[in-house]
Amino acid sequence: MPSRADLHTHSTFSDGVLTPTQLIDLAHRNGVRILALTDHDVTDGLPEAFQAAPRYPDLTLIPGVELSTDVPGSEVHIVGHFIDWKDAAFQQELTRLRESRLNRARKMVEKLAQLGKPVAWERVQEIAGEGAVGRPHIARALIEAGHITSINEAFDLYLSRTGPAYVERERLSPRQVVELLLTVGGLCTLAHPRDLNPLNELLADLKEVGLIGMEVYYQDYGPQEIERLRAVAERFGLLPLGGSDYHGLSGPQQREPGDIPLPMEPVKQLLALAEERGVLSRAHLAQLQ
Numbered sequence: 621m622p623s624r625a626d627l628h629t630h631s632t633f634s635d636g637v638l639t640p641t642q643l644i645d646l647a648h649r650n651g652v653r654i655l656a657l658t659d660h661d662v663t664d665g666l667p668e669a670f671q672a673a674p675r676y677p678d679l680t681l682i683p684g685v686e687l688s689t690d691v692p693g694s695e696v697h698i699v700g701h702f703i704d705w706k707d708a709a710f711q712q713e714l715t716r717l718r719e720s721r722l723n724r725a726r727k728m729v730e731k732l733a734q735l736g737k738p739v740a741w742e743r744v745q746e747i748a749g750e751g752a753v754g755r756p757h758i759a760r761a762l763i764e765a766g767h768i769t770s771i772n773e774a775f776d777l778y779l780s781r782t783g784p785a786y787v788e789r790e791r792l793s794p795r796q797v798v799e800l801l802l803t804v805g806g807l808c809t810l811a812h813p814r815d816l817n818p819l820n821e822l823l824a825d826l827k828e829v830g831l832i833g834m835e836v837y838y839q840d841y842g843p844q845e846i847e848r849l850r851a852v853a854e855r856f857g858l859l860p861l862g863g864s865d866y867h868g869l870s871g872p873q874q875r876e877p878g879d880i881p882l883p884m885e886p887v888k889q890l891l892a893l894a895e896e897r898g899v900l901s902r903a904h905l906a907q908l909q
């Protein structure tokens with residue numbers, strides 16, 4: 621059954637296909653009454669979203685952002701809700717993160733050209749699709765360009781830490797990301813945790829700095845996965861939250877806004893926390909009763 625809440629969506633301001641206004645229209649049409657816009661590394665869609673949202677008096681819009689960070693072997697995404705996105709220092713940090721990520725990838729592409737293995741920067745960006753351009757995307761561009769035949773080969777020959785095209789990146793740990801979001805009042809949720817390993821260590825670490833939720837209801841997560849993740853969330857005292865991660869892309873995993881079995885109870889708890897911290901009005905809360 622579709623949910624009246626969707627806490628994780630993207631617009632054209634990152635890698636979604638709908639503008640914030642179109643996204644709000646669609647979500648509302650689908651029955652969503654509590655919606656968070658959580659673009660990757662950017663909050664520039666929020667002013668438009670907050671302009672569009674009042675057309676629906678029964679809609680609560682949550683300002684959010686999704687930040688990605690690395691742990692060995694995988695990428696960890698953290699969603700911050702109720703952020704004070706207008707904070708100047710926060711915006712500076714977001715800009716710095718976006719630029720450092722892009723510059724690093726661009727430098728690696730330049731090094732590859734110098735090594736006689738050119739790939740088109742535009743193509744690398746296309747392959748990356750979702751937000752953060754990284755080495756796997758450059759590796760795929762290398763395969764497409766016929767320079768190598770496998771991702772492993774790309775890493776072995778060029779992109780590994782000791783490879784000739786490697787460029788060191790500035791790292792923000794998951795913990796630092798939570799701390800950054802906390803500076804602007806963010807309520808932090810670990811996004812799409814299904815394949816994260818070891819999940820328990822990560823949660824213990826992040827809970828200590830202030831993580832309050834984990835996505836349990838997400839895209840194609842089935843009943844068994846939801847059950848497992850809900851138990852994990854409970855063990856760590858985290859709210860079992862979720863979202864469609866709607867991008868407007870097609871594909872078997874993709875879901876429409878609200879098309880996730882997220883119950884209202886944990887969402888209300890999230891809103892109550894926001895209220896406690898003074899970022900949500902009582903009027904909004906009353907609407908949800």
Ligand SMILES: [Zn+2]
Nearest residue numbers: 686697811812
């Ligand atoms: Zn994500």
Ligand SMILES: [Zn+2]
Nearest residue numbers: 628630686865
């Ligand atoms: Zn996302």
